Amino acid sequence: MSSVFLIFGSTGYIGKRIVSVLEKLGSTYYCAKSRLENGNDIIQEFEKYQPTNVINAAGVVGKPNVDWCEDHKQEVQFINVTCTLSLAHLCHTRGIHLTQLGTGCIYEYDDDHQPRSGKCFTELDKPNFDGSFYSKTKAIAEELLKTYLDNTLVLRIRMPITSDPEDKRSLVSKLIHYEKVINIPNSMTILQDLLPILVDMSTKKITGIFNFTNPGAFSHNQVLSLYKKYIDNDFTWKNFTVEEQDKILNARRSNNELNVNKLLGLYPKIPNVEDSMVNVFKQMKKNIELQKK
Template identity: 30%
Template sequence: MMLLLGGSGYVGRIFARRLSDRGLDFQAISRRHYDYTRRDRLIELIDQTRPSFLINAAGYTGKPNVEACEHHQADCLLGNAVLPGIVREACELRNLPWGHVSSGCIYNGTRPDGSGFRETDPPNFCFRSPPCSFYSGSKALGEECLQDADNVFVWRLRIPFSNRDGPRNYLSKMMRYDRLLEVTNSLADADEFVDACLHCWQNRVPFGIYNIVNSGAVSTGEVVQLIRTHRKISRPFQFFRDEAEFLNATSGVPRSSCMLDNSKLIRTGFPIRDVREAVAEALQTWQPER
């Protein structure tokens, strides 16, 4: 049996669906019913349920986007920086292996040679390397709390998308925003991300940090072109002139735009798709929100 923390959230629900689809036994835990953010309660929960693995898909992301983290800093620090440390302590005490959903947003840009950041690269979009958003800073602190931990996977997700239309889906956002920021990013098909996380545990790959994104990176303009082609949308898409105009028009919170190297994941035998192929397929099989 696996414990799933944060199973009520966007990422947690995808874990729940994929676990159910595979017939894997799990219990999704919500703070509403059980306060897993308290170390003593989490240890009690582990003792009562005796799981073989724990998935931490809990955290504070801000709604509708990370801008909200600037105004809810305590919740953000609790969910993203403190909670991973609490889960670590509880899991270490009970010798329970686990996985933590982190974010690639602790980086900005590329490595100096233009390649994607590797798991060994220090974050460059965080409180220790400003500027950054409060969200990114809090996620990097969360990873610091897990440094040198045994028995944990740190799964870095980045800009999830899927074929299911909705306010958290990056492709839906690109179709709904009035104006778009032209940047280049690594992205992750949300289902593929979860499958890769489950692959790590089920195939007992070595614990540690994994960048879990589709291969390559894609610009906003390329995504728009794929949307035009596969969704047959002919209306014009408006773009911000540059990042300064984006920051002026929104609430001034900088975003991470970055490329991540996923070769460590690929070496474990997980066949992750190229980002353009994955985006195209999501758009071809699009399920509009009702």
């Protein structure tokens, strides 16, 4: 039976890029109009479209950034935990495969997991980062989604990056506009590499929890060095420490490297972040040149 996808959050930063992948593949897909809080509307859409696969890219991440979630806790928990679980339950009772977007921002480096030590967080490690309410809700939702893992796939994304120069939500755009940045290696999700894999995993009805980033870790300075090399030779930036950064934020930010061996076991060709990031910037340069023509 061929897959019929129903996408929640199709207008969002990641959701609309998932839709582009489905479009390119010629898949049968529908963009859900129902809100996560309206179970009856969701059921009606299930009846209308008869999806075999739901992809949930809907969630609250905070605008302009995750700090917003600290002051809107009820709203954030309601959507990211209560409604997310409700959608999982509806999918489960109907035998519909669910792909849920999770986050890898539920860990932070600790004594046993130091940067570039080769010891990275696996899917079996307990979350150790609760410095932001957003991360807390995502960790709680993931834990409770384990009840539905026979038909649910949770993909832990981190610091999504694209080669679109107009992309205001990409890590690159964020970094170039900050006054100062920290310089710590982190796992990152290069969307052009990983989103086709998301669709493939959903199509194959793979279940379980997966760290969903490129292999390896990349620092903000490495990102900005590539930006300077390929996009703006005059660009300069300043660093500060995590402690200094904490003073200007409502919520702390997590820094970690995820172990992606489980994902690589299924998709061994996912490029290392260092190699793929160079391609991201080369592509971005091409995109900028095309825009000028």
